[in-house]
Amino acid sequence: MELPNLGAHTKGKHVTGGQDAKEDTINDQGDLIDDSQNHVSTLDVTAGGTFNLDTPQGNLDQYLESGLIRIIGTPGAGTTIIVPDGDKRVAFENSSGQSTTIDTVTGATPTRTLVDGSAKIFHVR
Known part of the structure; x- marks a missing residue:
C-alpha cells in the first residue's frame, strides 16, 4: 500500500505484521518525510x-x-x-x-x- 502523502515513491510502503526488516521500511519512510520537507x-x-x-x-x-x-x-x-x-x-x-x-x-x-x-x-x- 502506498502512503498517499509520499506520492508514488516505491519506498513509501506501510510496515506489515509478518514483514522482515521492518526497520528498513521505517527508515525509508523517515527519509522520505525528511526529503519532502527539506530536499x-x-x-x-x-x-x-x-x-x-x-x-x-x-x-x-x-x-x-x-x-x-x-x-x-x-x-x-x-x-x-x-x-x-x-x-x-x-x-x-x-x-x-x-x-x-x-x-x-x-x-x-x-x-x-x-x-x-x-x-x-x-x-x-
Missing part, C-alpha cells in the same frame, strides 16, 4: 518546450519526494511543466529567465503561470 530538486528546462513529470524521463518520484522543485536553465522561450493529478502539494521556484506554465494534465484549464524569479506552492488535484 530541493532541480529541473533543467534549457531544451525548452513541455516537460511531463509523469513519464520515466520525468522521474516523478524524484520530484514528488522534494520539498521544492527549482526550475533552472536558459530556454529561448517560456516552458510548460505538466504535473500529474493526485491531490499533492508541489512547490516550484522559477530561476529559468522565462515564464513557466504549470499544467496538471495536458490541455487542462486553467493553467498557472510562474514568472521568472518567483516561487509558488500548487495544490494539484
Whole structure:
C-alpha cells in the first residue's frame, strides 16, 4: 500500500505484521518525510518546450519526494511543466529567465503561470 502523502515513491510502503526488516521500511519512510520537507530538486528546462513529470524521463518520484522543485536553465522561450493529478502539494521556484506554465494534465484549464524569479506552492488535484 502506498502512503498517499509520499506520492508514488516505491519506498513509501506501510510496515506489515509478518514483514522482515521492518526497520528498513521505517527508515525509508523517515527519509522520505525528511526529503519532502527539506530536499530541493532541480529541473533543467534549457531544451525548452513541455516537460511531463509523469513519464520515466520525468522521474516523478524524484520530484514528488522534494520539498521544492527549482526550475533552472536558459530556454529561448517560456516552458510548460505538466504535473500529474493526485491531490499533492508541489512547490516550484522559477530561476529559468522565462515564464513557466504549470499544467496538471495536458490541455487542462486553467493553467498557472510562474514568472521568472518567483516561487509558488500548487495544490494539484
